[in-house]
Amino acid sequence: MHSRSRRGVGRGGLKMSVQTPPKPKEPEFGEGRVADEELLSVIELAGRKAAAAGFLPVLGAKAKEEQDIMWKLKVSPEDVLAFADRAIDTAEDVFMHATRAFKPAARMNLPLQDGEDAPPLTATKKERIVVLGTGWGGHAISKVIDSDKYEVIYVSPRNYFVFTPMLAAASVGTVDVRSITEPIRMANPCVKYVSGEVIDIKPGDKKVVVALPSPQEKRPPQMPVSAASVAPNVPPLVHSKSPAEGATAATGGGALSRAGEGSLSQEPLASLDDAKPLMELSYDKLVYAVGTKTGTFGVPGVRENCYMLKEANDARQLRAAIVNVLEEACLPGVTDEEKRKLLSFVVIGAGPTGVEFTGELTDLIGNDVPRLFPELVGLINLTVVSSGKVLPMFEEVLQDRGLNLLQSQGIEILLGSAASEVTKEEVVLKNGKRIPYGLCFWAGGTEARPLTQSLIETIGPEQTDASGSKRGQITVDGYMRALGTNGTILALGDASSIQGVKMPTTGQVAAQEGAYVARLLNRGYDTSVEAAPTMTGYDNSTAGQMEKAVDFFRLRGRLSASPFHFINLGVLAYIGMGQAVAEVKVGKDTPVLDAAGKAGFFLWRSTYVVKQVSPRNRINVAVDWLKVRFFGRDITRL
Numbered sequence: 077m078h079s080r081s082r083r084g085v086g087r088g089g090l091k092m093s094v095q096t097p098p099k100p101k102e103p104e105f106g107e108g109r110v111a112d113e114e115l116l117s118v119i120e121l122a123g124r125k126a127a128a129a130g131f132l133p134v135l136g137a138k139a140k141e142e143q144d145i146m147w148k149l150k151v152s153p154e155d156v157l158a159f160a161d162r163a164i165d166t167a168e169d170v171f172m173h174a175t176r177a178f179k180p181a182a183r184m185n186l187p188l189q190d191g192e193d194a195p196p197l198t199a200t201k202k203e204r205i206v207v208l209g210t211g212w213g214g215h216a217i218s219k220v221i222d223s224d225k226y227e228v229i230y231v232s233p234r235n236y237f238v239f240t241p242m243l244a245a246a247s248v249g250t251v252d253v254r255s256i257t258e259p260i261r262m263a264n265p266c267v268k269y270v271s272g273e274v275i276d277i278k279p280g281d282k283k284v285v286v287a288l289p290s291p292q293e294k295r296p297p298q299m300p301v302s303a304a305s306v307a308p309n310v311p312p313l314v315h316s317k318s319p320a321e322g323a324t325a326a327t328g329g330g331a332l333s334r335a336g337e338g339s340l341s342q343e344p345l346a347s348l349d350d351a352k353p354l355m356e357l358s359y360d361k362l363v364y365a366v367g368t369k370t371g372t373f374g375v376p377g378v379r380e381n382c383y384m385l386k387e388a389n390d391a392r393q394l395r396a397a398i399v400n401v402l403e404e405a406c407l408p409g410v411t412d413e414e415k416r417k418l419l420s421f422v423v424i425g426a427g428p429t430g431v432e433f434t435g436e437l438t439d440l441i442g443n444d445v446p447r448l449f450p451e452l453v454g455l456i457n458l459t460v461v462s463s464g465k466v467l468p469m470f471e472e473v474l475q476d477r478g479l480n481l482l483q484s485q486g487i488e489i490l491l492g493s494a495a496s497e498v499t500k501e502e503v504v505l506k507n508g509k510r511i512p513y514g515l516c517f518w519a520g521g522t523e524a525r526p527l528t529q530s531l532i533e534t535i536g537p538e539q540t541d542a543s544g545s546k547r548g549q550i551t552v553d554g555y556m557r558a559l560g561t562n563g564t565i566l567a568l569g570d571a572s573s574i575q576g577v578k579m580p581t582t583g584q585v586a587a588q589e590g591a592y593v594a595r596l597l598n599r600g601y602d603t604s605v606e607a608a609p610t611m612t613g614y615d616n617s618t619a620g621q622m623e624k625a626v627d628f629f630r631l632r633g634r635l636s637a638s639p640f641h642f643i644n645l646g647v648l649a650y651i652g653m654g655q656a657v658a659e660v661k662v663g664k665d666t667p668v669l670d671a672a673g674k675a676g677f678f679l680w681r682s683t684y685v686v687k688q689v690s691p692r693n694r695i696n697v698a699v700d701w702l703k704v705r706f707f708g709r710d711i712t713r714l
């Protein structure tokens with residue numbers, strides 16, 4: 077294969093070499109989009125004029141000098157109307173969430189009994205909604221759901237939500253992992269939570285079977301289970317044990333590691349441990365939001381030898397493993413050749429997870445290594461391997477910009493190179509190239525959870541014959557009702573796909589779907605009807621003027637529900653060295669701007685601090701950034 081190759085020296089002494097498929101000409105940022113001034117939108121002209129006049133000191137000035145920002149607002153009336161409609165919904169959601177602060181504490185979180193079905197919350201039985209999962213979809217429901225109307229029970233192996241877009245930052249210590257999590261009981265103190273993993277769903281009986289934690293899992297990680305399994309609460313030095321053993325140590329006796337697979341990624345236990353008590357939980361409506369798991373796509377050695385990033389514990393393990401590698405390279409007697417091998421970091425996958433981890437790692441190498449490990453400067457090598465392009469979900473100009481930014485940091489990028497195997501020591505590529513590594517990070521993609529596959533089969537032909545089943549997703553109609561379940565199961569997020577609609581599997585989609593489902597339920601639409609869910613028996617003729625006005629504001633005349641409408645707000649990715657790429661939109665056909673470099677970083681940071689799920693998280697993240705700015709990253713190996 078022909079390839080272009082560039083060499084040089086980047087930040088922190090990283091060696092630089094890039095191989096990409098040949099291209100006739102690299103487009104300039106924004107080239108081909110705005111031909112001349114006549115085609116500029118009104119907003120863009122206004123932006124440029126404001127920048128010239130000094131009203132936009134940051135974005136405007138950068139846009140002119142470095143073409144870091146490109147206004148491209150092309151208004152689509154449909155998107156604008158949908159956006160306005162959603163703004164009203166959001167106001168209602170915020171009101172619902174805010175009023176919860178005044179609920180009496182006595183009604184919150186009544187305990188559930190282990191081993192038996194949950195008792196009703198109050199004497200007057202409310203309809204029970206069981207939500208599987210505390211991820212993006214499930215968490216969004218908790219914020220919006222009317223818990224006066226429903227008894228809401230969450231079942232999930234983890235009792236918290238994690239802001240996945242910042243897991244990469246947590247894996248190198250740019251933020252603390254606790255700063256980006258929110259316990260579901262804090263998100264909504266009026267819902268109940270059962271710590272467990274659903275292992276079976278019986279749609280006919282409207283029941284789920286939950287595997288509760290085994291006695292070992294109930295102990296705190298640092299409490300030894302028996303003398304034989306006492307283990308320090310950190311992964312071992314790389315190569316002194318296999319990474320699989322490292323995962324066991326890191327979770328304190330392996331309580332959370334995946335049975336029999338030795339995986340480094342913290343996923344819910346798939347197989348049933350003998351000691352796990354089971355509980356049956358009945359529901360009136362089930363919300364299925366269990367997401368996906370990291371996929372290895374049959375590449376041998378990935379689970380055993382690579383680190384992954386899907387859960388908060390993955391970030392903690394990765395952070396400790398990176399420090400381990402650096403410390404091991406500093407041990408007396410380690411030769412330069414051994415150091416180079418230990419300090420060879422290989423990232424497999426150049427989607428947002430792979431690129432953002434690379435960017436964060438580059439910051440650690442560029443800012444903290446020279447300060448704390450000066451003897452290692454110049455010995456570190458960072459390689460990104462990808463079978464496809466860099467950041468494929470971005471527009472081509474931003475893909476190129478992202479690639480250039482990575483290259484400028486001295487990262488070796490091998491595009492069009494799929495990994496065929498990961499051994500204990502090397503990543504083997506399909507083209508025969510072998511890359512020795514000290515730490516290998518896998519960001520190859522996701523795949524369906526076994527529970528989703530089994531639910532598809534349990535429901536039957538309505539699901540097995542539907543389009544989603546090919547990708548291991550529950551197929552839903554436009555109202556998020558799983559086909560073949562009479563509206564008793566609503567599925568959302570990565571584990572579902574809307575019939576006939578192509579949607580990205582992102583947190584943004586899952587969160588909007590979660591809020592949509594909560595509103596559908598709050599407004600009392602009957603999901604069991606075959607057509608659009610309707611408000612059967614709705615009558616507010618005896619209501620007061622104020623109540624009627626509120627109803628009008630909430631429903632806007634919709635006695636039948638409108639289908640889910642995704643408002644695409646764009647995509648962002650951090651590249652490292654305080655640079656990012658950003659594609660900002662307010663719907664499918666209303667792009668607002670593209671940004672890269674420092675302007676992209678400004679957007680990335682402001683968006684991520686605003687999109688945190690609570691004021692506590694916003695403050696924690698901002699404080700973490702400040703701490704790193706003033707004191708550097710904390711390399712304490714706990």
Ligand SMILES: Cc1cc2nc3c(=O)[nH]c(=O)nc-3n(C[C@H](O)[C@H](O)[C@H](O)COP(=O)(O)OP(=O)(O)OC[C@H]3O[C@@H](n4cnc5c(N)ncnc54)[C@H](O)[C@@H]3O)c2cc1C
Binds near residue numbers: 208243428584
């Ligand atoms: C590193 C990383 C970065 C990302 N960056 C972005 C980004 O920048 N923007 C973006 O929009 N998206 C991003 N994503 C994608 C986003 O995180 C997912 O699309 C999103 O999490 C999907 O939400 P979900 O609710 O469907 O599932 P998840 O968020 O994965 O939640 C699934 C929940 O189900 C629980 N669960 C699993 N099995 C069971 C079971 N058997 N019983 C009960 N509960 C179970 C899990 O513990 C979890 O609580 C990123 C993902 C990763 C990993």
